Amino acid sequence: MAKRIGKRTLALEHKPGVVSFASVVGGKEGAGPLKKGFDEVSADSYFGQESWEKAETAMLSRSLTRCLEKGDGLKPDCILGGDLLNQCVSSAFAVRDRSMPYLGLYGACSTMAEGLGLAALLIDGGGINSALAFTGSHFCAAERQYRFPLEYGGQRTPTSQWTVTGAGAVLLARESDSLRVTHVTPGRVVDAGITDANNMGAAMAPAALDTILAHFDDLNRSFDDYDAVFTGDLGAIGHDILQDLLQREGLSPGLKYMDCGVLIYDLLTQDVHAGGSGCGCSASVLCAHILPAMERGVWRRVLFAGTGALMSPLTCQQGESIPGVCHAVTIERREDV
């Protein structure tokens, strides 16, 4: 049985373990600073398909297959996934032929943290012995759905972020010798009134603050208790905003606080403006960088705080502000928990 600690953090009794994980990305991501960590890099942005949306499906499906292959044949009792395409079609189509129970999620770019947290809670709650969380995004599919078709050649603002072409999948199980999920802090929808659809980092930073503060308050912890804290895709601008907001709360994250959207590209040379974003950002960085480093012992306790902007092109056109959400999951090395 999970136990609630404080206002909204759930401490897992059985601490589900990480069985396997995999990431599949496009060429730009494969040329970035994390290039050595990805399981697969596709030089072909179409992933062998004939449309960007089918490419995204193929990429998600590859990440799923690769994760299952690395999981030594363990077939999950349940798959949790979602994506950014309208009606979350790429994740649904990626599981179409797999004959496994599927729970569709929509957490925008926070989907990996939401899925990982829910998978851990379902395993901890009994009846489900293993569950796989996966998600991803594709730059070209996202651009034409959210902004302009690539052929239009639209200018990008300095605050804009680059949707990661990438996918990640994590398989959890009750029994595992590896890393453990120990806590889940589900996020609230926080709206700071940002209306600039090209400044997602600013829109999501207040939600990240809300969840990280709640997590720390609930467990009576601070940055001192973590080796590293990752937000999902605030990018360089959102990262700096969150640094400021944390300092105003008396917290000193120092170098322990990092953002997946800052890590995945070389911001000086890869022309991505404020950094990476999209469901695939935190998912691929988790699977290519965070979890491998934890397995190597670089970090022993990590807070993975996925961030999402809950908007659509239509809500922005209708003048709505952009609320954010952030779900946080604590991952620890087995011998420490």
Place this chain on the structure above:
Amino acid sequence: MAKRIGKRTLALEHKPGVVSFASVVGGKEGAGPLKKGFDEVSADSYFGQESWEKAETAMLSRSLTRCLEKGDGLKPDCILGGDLLNQCVSSAFAVRDRSMPYLGLYGACSTMAEGLGLAALLIDGGGINSALAFTGSHFCAAERQYRFPLEYGGQRTPTSQWTVTGAGAVLLARESDSLRVTHVTPGRVVDAGITDANNMGAAMAPAALDTILAHFDDLNRSFDDYDAVFTGDLGAIGHDILQDLLQREGLSPGLKYMDCGVLIYDLLTQDVHAGGSGCGCSASVLCAHILPAMERGVWRRVLFAGTGALMSPLTCQQGESIPGVCHAVTIERREDV
């Protein structure tokens, strides 16, 4: 701790109880056969807003507020919701000012069953004492997103269904004197190769069959063990297809099998062609018809099998078939479990 019985049905140990539920619908639904059951009927399709999307948000928000009001001030530890609009914005915006943890779902029209099942599993798993599941849909917002703006005056095919303008919300808690959720059977993505986006009932019926058969097999039950079995929104054509499919499997549902999409409108006089559909269909019928009748003792054990079509206008344009999913939840009267 939940226990798995058979291949994929989860039996809940604590059998979370229904604290309250509410439904809010539009004028057409309020003029239909279930008119006496809805908590609110809005004669104004705009629900006081200036766009169909904002109307959907307002309607969802009303269902949430109404359900919480009927819950005697119990504040849920977690809200689970989703909808059909791109990026699930109406559910996200409906919880924006509520300061409660929110887990976004995308189960297409199966969202109420998915949310109800997950809410029950989270409560059963510990740490979360109460959780609210909600969803809804709006005919006018759905028409312009999925098909044509209303002003276009497009012809509708005989097999097409009418997206329900309606929302439903159910609050579950560990302690409750009322109805109980006893089993959850999560659905698989089943693709029978249907490509007609105007025949959703045919696309979803095979998924409903898959989940109902799995549920019966797992628990060694049949229609004899249920007072009523409801699918979400197969409509008249999908209902008949599923009847046929069930009979081919040797099952005789008789009058025990009903579909929310058939029940919500008068199919002879309300010009809805094959019946109702949309997230709001099963959600509002659950809250206006099924749960009230169970409270009155009309039915003592019900299987609520929400159905969803996992497609988007774009996947149909790209020639993809339409996979379906069906999540099933068993609800029973407290004194029977």
